Amino acid sequence: MTDAPDNKFRRPIDVKYIGRFSLPVLWAGIICWLSLTSTPPLIQGPLGWDKLLHAVAYALLTVTIAQYLHIHCAESWKAGFYAACLAILYGGLMEIMQLATQTGRIAEWQDLVADAVGSVAGCVIFRQAIVLISQHHARKQAHG
Numbered sequence: 001m002t003d004a005p006d007n008k009f010r011r012p013i014d015v016k017y018i019g020r021f022s023l024p025v026l027w028a029g030i031i032c033w034l035s036l037t038s039t040p041p042l043i044q045g046p047l048g049w050d051k052l053l054h055a056v057a058y059a060l061l062t063v064t065i066a067q068y069l070h071i072h073c074a075e076s077w078k079a080g081f082y083a084a085c086l087a088i089l090y091g092g093l094m095e096i097m098q099l100a101t102q103t104g105r106i107a108e109w110q111d112l113v114a115d116a117v118g119s120v121a122g123c124v125i126f127r128q129a130i131v132l133i134s135q136h137h138a139r140k141q142a143h144g
Helices: 015-036 050-072 076-101 107-144
Strands: none
Touching: 015 050, 015 076, 050 076, 050 107, 076 107
């Protein structure tokens, strides 16, 4: 006779966690592809500036990581801080991978600085969004 598996440590799969986790993973994959492909798509116009694109990409990465970490971390500033640190480390990894893969892409310190600036901006944006959402919920509960 076989014993039934002990289910007290199993958690049901929560779609909320999967959705929140898939956003930063998907965006990190897109950043990886854009960073390591030998011929990334070129965007014309004012948004074609390379460092601006780095900052925006890593701000968005930080926000998506923070929204996932906020599930596990009650304090939004901690979620934002940890997310920014992870995004900056990921930016450093992408610069190292550009050197290692030799796809014709050049690793630059300026790119890493732009990644860090974007990550810090993403942290601030996330924190401000949490404050505004909390204020909105507080006003909503006060009126109704």
